[in-house]
Amino acid sequence: MSYSLNELAEFLDARVEGDGGVVVETAASITDAGVGDICYVGNRKYIADLRESSASAFIITEDLIADSPAAAIVVENPRAAYAKVLGLLYPEFQPAAGIEPSAVIAASAKISKSAYIGANVVIEENAIIADDVRIDAGCVVGRDSRIGKSTHLCSNVTIYHGCVIGEYCILHSSTVIGADGFGFEFDQGEWLKIPQVGGVLIGNNVEIGACSAVDRGALNDTLIGDGVKLDNHVQIAHGVQVGQQTIMSRGVGIAGSTRIGKNCIFAGMTGVKDNIEVTDNVTVTAMSMVSKSLSEPGSYSSNTPIDDTRSWRKNSARFRQLDEMARKIRQLEKLIKEKD
Amino acid sequence: MSYSLNELAEFLDARVEGDGGVVVETAASITDAGVGDICYVGNRKYIADLRESSASAFIITEDLIADSPAAAIVVENPRAAYAKVLGLLYPEFQPAAGIEPSAVIAASAKISKSAYIGANVVIEENAIIADDVRIDAGCVVGRDSRIGKSTHLCSNVTIYHGCVIGEYCILHSSTVIGADGFGFEFDQGEWLKIPQVGGVLIGNNVEIGACSAVDRGALNDTLIGDGVKLDNHVQIAHGVQVGQQTIMSRGVGIAGSTRIGKNCIFAGMTGVKDNIEVTDNVTVTAMSMVSKSLSEPGSYSSNTPIDDTRSWRKNSARFRQLDEMARKIRQLEKLIKEKD
């Protein structure tokens, strides 16, 4: 698709600095860009790149106008404006509404006429598929589940029975919603399964990456708030609650019944213990282990720094002597004081 | 479903304290419960909640009878009894036996008349599906594989060729059994694949969560013992052996040819090295790295505690000086002794 800068600015409700008639067709990074490209600069750190860029147009902040070598759209948040422009330049493929002949739809399921149901999709009894939903090839939507308006299930997603997915959500491939929570009781020499009779309730505008799993509740529903974004390989265990706009990077795992606040950020491969509470506005850095409730907003970390393996071996071995070392230090302090 | 307390007690082979005619329809947690609910209390810690609960009935231990505000079933392990009661109150959906028309079944496959084969399931040559098996939509069962009596494959599970799944197992969606183990030999500048010609042998009463992977053996089968429970995102590499009733939480990874004993508990996101041995009755706490054989039963851990990021940065940087710190402490001890 191609747009003039004036058209893009109108769409963004922003103003143009320079020639608004310039036409752009593609987006590029500031260093790769050439004729026909638009790029964004959101940070004065890239001012030298901006000056030397060959892009046809830019999306920038007010204070960068003087340094822009070409026409520019001026906004407060260039990356947000850029995201919207990308949506115009690279419109998402939208299959025509309808049900592919190879899909298997239960007689009692209710499918909106404006929904798209892809090849080999299976929709079970009493499932409800709302308007403008897109369900790609190979997905399974279980009994009594509901998929909200304009939600997109990418190929090979599995939704178990009795789950509710909100509106404008995107769920990526191989992701599983509503598998049984991991609940067992050791009884007479073996693990007895605790039936998991809760469901999953996912809000609106939620995105979940590939190969992720949100388990159904043991008794009460697992809850994912509006605007939550989960990356690939994320696990949300039974009965967890995740507050609005919280974001979890790849591989994060939240154990059972833990409550996570709003606007939290969990960096990749972080693990959070079961039955704890993390308040709003908490950030946890990568590969940390959250082993207790966090009641104060702020940034938290665990883990050790990378080192060459030889040094690491020496230092790491000392980890097992830390308590002894601390005690020795105290003894030495005492000894020295006694000498005074 | 609704049951009188007497009916439930008879089912559990337990006695009722109070009015056995009370009818319950649903289960609830002790603090949420109301009329028609049954809940369990297995711990004197919740005695205040028990006293104030509005549930119609309880499952409790002998010593809690005096504190129960309503009729109760008295048992030794209330959580186990509760699990059984849940199975009655919330009976699992059981599709009628038969093969959905969209399933693709090889002529040489043998499918029990009492099995259920869901929509778009693919069963390859010579596979054997035993009595009362349930295979949900989109699953693939490879050549020469066998699925034991009453096992349930949830939607979109993949079983490769030549794998044996025992009886009364549950495998959750997107899980993969029998993918090639990760075996390569560096030869003449590139990685040469070692063909993985073993299989997978899974015992009875095994449950495996969503998005998990049990790889086939390089030469000998990968073995999962009876009663093993694996959560989501668990990895069992080629040639691993997992002993009976061992349980692994979300994200645990066991590397190749390692042998894990019986009755072990691996908390979430723990990694276990290849070619080692972990004896029976070992517990490993969350996010630990098991880098050597563990020959004594007991609890093991690694990792560092969560802290605010600012403090963590300071402390973590010192990790690289640990060996130096330990040496300094020893020098100081020496110096002080010399002064005596």
Added chain:
Amino acid sequence: MSYSLNELAEFLDARVEGDGGVVVETAASITDAGVGDICYVGNRKYIADLRESSASAFIITEDLIADSPAAAIVVENPRAAYAKVLGLLYPEFQPAAGIEPSAVIAASAKISKSAYIGANVVIEENAIIADDVRIDAGCVVGRDSRIGKSTHLCSNVTIYHGCVIGEYCILHSSTVIGADGFGFEFDQGEWLKIPQVGGVLIGNNVEIGACSAVDRGALNDTLIGDGVKLDNHVQIAHGVQVGQQTIMSRGVGIAGSTRIGKNCIFAGMTGVKDNIEVTDNVTVTAMSMVSKSLSEPGSYSSNTPIDDTRSWRKNSARFRQLDEMARKIRQLEKLIKEKD
């Protein structure tokens, strides 16, 4: 299949020591082997096992000839030769070329006559499937994607639109290529999605395990070099570049836009930060966190050693005092010096 040692030696372009007429049918490990088995010994460490082995034949290095109790093929790299022999003894199942009737193929897709397209596979518009490709049951290949010659997609793999997979690759089940990268911008109180308009470009001879995810680029393609081997549960984020012959074990995650060199080895469950660079020939040990660029080849580690939980608790608690401990040590040094 059965082969004489002479036949195998000819295939390997190697020589036989002893009776080349010996026939072998199966492979076994040195300690399990019996009549009809061939095994390899690549290390003098196993010399005692070799001497006592009942195998019919061996693949060994020159220096082990004297210790071999039976005929042997003599090569420089026995494990590599063994890999090739396994391919002969256990030939991989090759379905006959053709398209299963239940597959759903878009009219505009181009499928080679020598390709195999399994049951319930979905091939979308304009996809191109090259010669000798094997696509097993339940896979989805998205619009405009290309699968190179002799590549094998195992059951239930998902390839999104606009992705290119090279030749002679193997992708295991539940793996997802081309899901959206995890890119959002916080704007006016919510996370705005950055459309991910790049693709994925995977080289030749790449193997990717089960339940792994290679995300599409935000703008530029995500690149996986020739000969790269990724195990199960591996994540390659948007815009990452992985150099040739690099190998990543189970659960490794590489965050966005990071560039990984050639011939690197990442052990299991290692995490690598976004926007950094790891040079060629770097090895990272298990469960490490690579939080900065690594510009020197070599081996790197982080993490702490396993210990019994009781000791670990004591030592781990001291981690939070490390900076204080280091300062105390310096003070004590000073105090002692002052006393001199």
